[in-house]
Amino acid sequence: MSTLSKISKKVILLGHFGVGKTSLVRQFVHQKFSEEYLTTIGVKVDKKQIPVADRLLTMIIWDIEGGAVQSKLPQSYFLGAHGIIYVFDLTRPSTYGRIEDELAYFRDLLPKASLQIIGNKKDLLGAEELARFEREFSGQCDFLSSAKTGENVETMFAGLGGLMLAE
Secondary structure, three states: OOOOEEEEEEEEEEOOOOOOHHHHHHHHHHOOOOOOOOOOOOEEEEEEEEEEOOEEEEEEEEEEOOOOOHHHOOHHHOOOEEEEEEEEEOOOHHHOOOHHHHHHHHHHHOOOOEEEEEEEOHHHOOHHHHHHHHHHOOOOOOEEOOOOOOOOHHHHHHHHHHHHHHO
């Protein structure tokens, strides 16, 4: 009987206030969703093990508080991060209007970290809005997700796990 080799990787979730970072983590780790908005102050750390290829990956997930000026966050939050999930709200253009500038800052800070860009709250878009978004942002977003329904939540974390282990 073979056993999977074990490895741990630090993942940070970044994005503006209210985009659903905490809800995505809750859905991934606990398979729960709440309509109640809880502001993350500082950082909240969770972890979950998932099988990726021939390994058992422990994701140590840092849910970092949102903000328009994330460059003001303590740089200690970013130390040792292997992966970044950048989340924006599909229903609020202000959360993705300057996404390239925001991502450039994090890429400079963590040049070797794997990155997934997630458009969250897909469940709040109608079919026409969703089709327009997919046309306009094709190739700029890795996954469209819904923390509420769970759509693409496991897939995006597993995808990031694969990217981190491929390095």
